[in-house]
Amino acid sequence: MSADRLGAERTAALAQIAALTREFDAVVAASQASNADDEHDPEGATIAFERQQLAALLEQARRRLAEVDAAVTAVEAGTYGRCETCGAPIAPERLEARPTTRTCIACAT
Structure with missing residues (x-):
C-alpha cells in the first residue's frame, strides 16, 4: 500500500x-x-x-x-501490512480491498 x-x-x-x-x-x-x-x-x-x-x-x-x-x-x-494479532503478513489483496485493515483474514474470522 x-x-x-x-x-x-x-x-x-x-x-x-x-x-x-x-x-x-x-x-x-x-x-x-x-x-x-x-x-x-x-x-x-x-x-x-x-x-x-x-x-x-x-x-x-x-x-x-x-x-x-x-x-x-x-x-x-x-509495521503496515502486518497483522496486529499474529504478526503474519496481511495479503496484498486484503490491503487493496481494505487499506486500513489491521488483521490478516485468518485473525479477522
Whole structure:
C-alpha cells in the first residue's frame, strides 16, 4: 500500500467530514429557525431524524479518518501490512480491498 493511496483516503475522509459538518450545521440552523412541529409532520422524516442520521454519518467518517491515520502511523513505523494479532503478513489483496485493515483474514474470522 502506498503512502499516496492512504493520503488520498485521508483527503477523502476530511472532505466527507467537512461536507457532513456543513450539512449537519444547516439542519440544526433550520430547526432553530423554524417553529414547526416536526414530530407530527406527516410529510416525511423529522428534522430530529435527519439530524441524528447526519450525526451517525459524521461519526462514521471520523472513525474512518482515525483508521486512516492509524494506517499512516503504521507505514511510518514500518509495521503496515502486518497483522496486529499474529504478526503474519496481511495479503496484498486484503490491503487493496481494505487499506486500513489491521488483521490478516485468518485473525479477522
